[in-house]
Amino acid sequence: MEIKKIIVIKNEEDTRRFGIELGKNAKKGQIIGLVGDLGTGKTTLTKYIAEGLEIKENISSPTFTIVKEYKSGRMPLYHFDVYRIGDPEELFNIGAEEYFDGDGVCVVEWADLVAEEMPEDSMYIFIEYGELEGERIYKCTF
Ligand SMILES: Nc1ncnc2c1ncn2[C@@H]1O[C@H](COP(=O)(O)OP(=O)(O)OP(=O)(O)O)[C@@H](O)[C@H]1O
Numbered sequence: 133m134e135i136k137k138i139i140v141i142k143n144e145e146d147t148r149r150f151g152i153e154l155g156k157n158a159k160k161g162q163i164i165g166l167v168g169d170l171g172t173g174k175t176t177l178t179k180y181i182a183e184g185l186e187i188k189e190n191i192s193s194p195t196f197t198i199v200k201e202y203k204s205g206r207m208p209l210y211h212f213d214v215y216r217i218g219d220p221e222e223l224f225n226i227g228a229e230e231y232f233d234g235d236g237v238c239v240v241e242w243a244d245l246v247a248e249e250m251p252e253d254s255m256y257i258f259i260e261y262g263e264l265e266g267e268r269i270y271k272c273t274f
């Protein structure tokens with residue numbers, strides 16, 4: 133996978149700016165895979181993408197459901213967290229293909245765990261911790 137840009141995020145405010153911009157520019161059918169260790173800020177970034185989509189609801193990690201739908205914004209947001217998925221094939225059981233081909237934006241936390249099932253044209257952000265507190269390195273395929 134080709135990394136097109138590397139962004140140094142200094143603090144959560146930078147994450148917010150980045151996420152809002154991504155949400156504002158999001159097109160329907162767009163799929164954003166987030167890959168990064170525990171606590172790197174995948175859910176936090178998703179919240180800010182939601183803010184850019186003008187979603188009013190509070191975003192929380194979809195721990196028990198794999199996917200949560202938010203429909204109060206400019207377009208639907210389908211937020212996946214596949215951390216606890218046993219088998220990537222489970223994605224088919226929850227109808228992931230319909231979300232992927234759907235009318236909204238899909239954000240997939242831990243996309244690396246379901247790499248085989250991710251659509252070909254997905255965008256990815258690989259998130260790493262930086263050296264300082266609050267710092268993150270975003271490696272983007274777009
Ligand atoms: N630059 C930053 N971007 C995002 N979150 C940050 C940043 N700096 C500090 N944080 C903090 O790091 C934490 C990230 O938690 P979050 O739940 O978003 O991570 P996650 O990657 O979704 O974790 P998990 O793997 O458990 O799903 C939050 O408490 C957030 O406030």
Ligand SMILES: [Mg+2]
Pocket residue numbers: 174175176193213241
């Ligand atoms: Mg999370």
